[in-house]
Amino acid sequence: MSHLVIAPVLLPLMAAIVLLLLRHLDLRLRRLISVGALLAELVLALTLLVTVSDGEIRVYALGDWPAPYGIVLMADRLSAWLLVTTALLAFFALLHALRGIDATGRHFHVLYQLQLFGLAGAFLTGDLFNLFVFFEVLLLASYGLLLHGGGALRTRAGLHYVVLNLVGSTLFLFAVGALYGVLGTLNMADLARAVAATPADNVGVVRAAGLLLFGVFALKAALLPLHLWLPAAYAHTSAPVAALFAIMTKVGAYSILRIDTLIFGNAAGPLAGLLDPWLLPIGLATLAVGTLGAVAARGLGQQIAYLVVASAGTLVSAFGLANPEGVAAGLYYLPHTTFAAAAAFLLTAAIARRRGELADRLDPGPTLPEKRLVGGLFFVVAVALAGLPPLAGFLGKFLLLRATLGLQALPWVYAVVLGTGLLALIALARSGSLVFYRTQSVTRAAASAPVTVAAELAPVTGLLLLVIGLSLAAGPLYEYTQATATQLMQPDRYIQTVLGGGGR
Amino acid sequence: MEALLALVIGVLTACGVYLALRGRTFPVVLGLTFLSYAVNLFLFAMGRLKIGAPPVIAQGAAGYADPLPQALVLTAIVISFGMTAFVIMLSLKARAELGNDHVDGRESS
Numbered sequence: 155m156s157h158l159v160i161a162p163v164l165l166p167l168m169a170a171i172v173l174l175l176l177r178h179l180d181l182r183l184r185r186l187i188s189v190g191a192l193l194a195e196l197v198l199a200l201t202l203l204v205t206v207s208d209g210e211i212r213v214y215a216l217g218d219w220p221a222p223y224g225i226v227l228m229a230d231r232l233s234a235w236l237l238v239t240t241a242l243l244a245f246f247a248l249l250h251a252l253r254g255i256d257a258t259g260r261h262f263h264v265l266y267q268l269q270l271f272g273l274a275g276a277f278l279t280g281d282l283f284n285l286f287v288f289f290e291v292l293l294l295a296s297y298g299l300l301l302h303g304g305g306a307l308r309t310r311a312g313l314h315y316v317v318l319n320l321v322g323s324t325l326f327l328f329a330v331g332a333l334y335g336v337l338g339t340l341n342m343a344d345l346a347r348a349v350a351a352t353p354a355d356n357v358g359v360v361r362a363a364g365l366l367l368f369g370v371f372a373l374k375a376a377l378l379p380l381h382l383w384l385p386a387a388y389a390h391t392s393a394p395v396a397a398l399f400a401i402m403t404k405v406g407a408y409s410i411l412r413i414d415t416l417i418f419g420n421a422a423g424p425l426a427g428l429l430d431p432w433l434l435p436i437g438l439a440t441l442a443v444g445t446l447g448a449v450a451a452r453g454l455g456q457q458i459a460y461l462v463v464a465s466a467g468t469l470v471s472a473f474g475l476a477n478p479e480g481v482a483a484g485l486y487y488l489p490h491t492t493f494a495a496a497a498a499f500l501l502t503a504a505i506a507r508r509r510g511e512l513a514d515r516l517d518p519g520p521t522l523p524e525k526r527l528v529g530g531l532f533f534v535v536a537v538a539l540a541g542l543p544p545l546a547g548f549l550g551k552f553l554l555l556r557a558t559l560g561l562q563a564l565p566w567v568y569a570v571v572l573g574t575g576l577l578a579l580i581a582l583a584r585s586g587s588l589v590f591y592r593t594q595s596v597t598r599a600a601a602s603a604p605v606t607v608a609a610e611l612a613p614v615t616g617l618l619l620l621v622i623g624l625s626l627a628a629g630p631l632y633e634y635t636q637a638t639a640t641q642l643m644q645p646d647r648y649i650q651t652v653l654g655g656g657g658r
Numbered sequence: 659m660e661a662l663l664a665l666v667i668g669v670l671t672a673c674g675v676y677l678a679l680r681g682r683t684f685p686v687v688l689g690l691t692f693l694s695y696a697v698n699l700f701l702f703a704m705g706r707l708k709i710g711a712p713p714v715i716a717q718g719a720a721g722y723a724d725p726l727p728q729a730l731v732l733t734a735i736v737i738s739f740g741m742t743a744f745v746i747m748l749s750l751k752a753r754a755e756l757g758n759d760h761v762d763g764r765e766s767s
Contacts, residue, residue: 283730290737297744306755310763313683313752317761320690320741321678327697327734334727335704 375406393503433474440467479557487550
């Protein structure tokens with residue numbers, strides 16, 4: 155039994171504890187610890203990715219108690235893929251935060267590491283109740299991060315976010331309780347086995363619990379009609395936090411994919427495909443509404459937040475096609491949209507700082523300092539966000555459209571995906587021209603902080619290089635996501651690996 | 659006993675949902691608390707109701723109560739307790755920064 159599976163969960167927790175103990179230390183040293191821990195996490199995630207890419211599912215039985223009695227962590231291609239995405243994203247968002255935002259409140263680095271702890275745990279756990287616990291960990295950390303720095307608007311958005319997520323957690327517990335009450339287990343692989351053998355008179359309860367779970371994950375993934383919390387929360391928080399939160403909706407999408415393929419997968423007997431009739435329509439509707447929101451947005455941050463909603467819609471639509479090609483396309487699209495949204499949030503902060511009082515409002519303002527560099531970056535970010543060629547967003551959408559060939563839903567998917575692509579392009583083009591071209595040559599907005607332009611824009615550039623890398627390495631990466639999708643479509647192998655003494 | 663417990667859970671949930679939908683932060687916090695009470699009872703009942711049965715191995719025991727839901731409830735209680743404390747602090751902060759205790763930060767006319 156290799157300890158590699160639990161290492162990415164333990165490392166951020168240890169880093170958070172160390173940072174909390176050393177809170178009186180010089181800020182520079184704490185930054186060093188935080189970045190060092192994150193780099194180590196990235197190495198661990200990459201090692202795990204290489205390890206699991208042989209197709210075996212790694213199971214780690216905590217305390218060596220065999221499943222289903224003990225609690226297990228499991229690492230497969232999907233978990234490793236998301237872990238690597240998270241670590242890369244978190245690294246660049248942290249680089250941005252190091253330029254001063256981490257000093258505007260207390261315990262930024264502690265909360266940041268705890269957030270990574272929750273994320274890594276949620277991706278690696280093989281137990282439904284532990285998924286709940288890790289959700290709580292990442293949510294609690296996210297409450298702290300969201301409110302970091304303070305301010306009335308931020309507090310109001312934070313209050314809505316916290317209350318909504320508390321209600322979501324309660325519903326999660328109701329669903330978990332109902333599943334345990336009927337099936338007598340919470341281990342996901344064991345649940346998959348038990349769901350397939352549900353007695354006929356309990357099918358209704360399990361179906362209700364499954365759909366309740368879906369509702370909770372839809373809230374986290376900001377799917378229609380549970381998306382209304384996201385734009386305000388993301389638009390009003392600080393830039394690195396918003397960038398890190400680009401992965402938060404993907405946790406919801408990940409959980410949906412996990413229960414859809416493992417617990418209610420094709421081997422689930424009377425409950426097979428429980429979520430399938432819901433995913434595609436809800437995904438497409440979310441995509442449409444998110445894009446319309448982006449068109450109507452009055453601030454750049456709000457616009458990008460709506461595009462995050464739209465990207466969650468795209469992902470869930472891809473998963474909702476319920477064929478391996480669709481899932482593979484969605485998984486290929488996932489890191490791209492995460493990095494692109496994060497880069498956009500970070501760039502918005504840079505633009506807002508240059509515009510002084512106007513901040514990110516979409517009104518004509520002063521000519522920006524360094525307008526060529528910032529404008530050029532905005533152009534690349536907009537191309538990535540709208541999913542235009544030659545970047546990975548285009549490839550992801552193309553793969554999604556190709557996966558739809560031969561399905562009945564083809565006209566709907568084509569109409570919505572292509573239509574929203576055009577609308578997103580129009581929205582971003584309008585913002586770009588408002589911010590960069592229709593400027594009034596009044597006095598320049600005074601640069602508020604003495605920062606070097608290179609340090610300010612390095613994280614954005616890094617994220618954009620990742621996006622370009624995703625496009626250049628599309629072949630091998632798509633092969634990986636295809637293998638992931640094939641693996642996900644065989645829940646029997648999970649059940650065998652977890653329950654058949656695979657952790658020994 | 660089952661009917662009584664089911665009724666209690668139902669009433670707590672209904673009160674919780676009603677209060678959570680109110681416009682001021684105090685009822686909302688109270689509603690969230692009621693909801694968490696309801697879900698704790700619900701989780702507890704998922705191990706089936708038994709009186710006087712030991713949860714772990716005891717000599718000469720005729721039957722056992724399921725210990726797992728009790729462990730789950732403990733976890734859930736701790737988490738909801740911490741969350742309630744957090745949301746109360748946040749409400750106080752919102753009251754101070756927004757000037758009133760409406761969840762949207764403005765008095766409805």
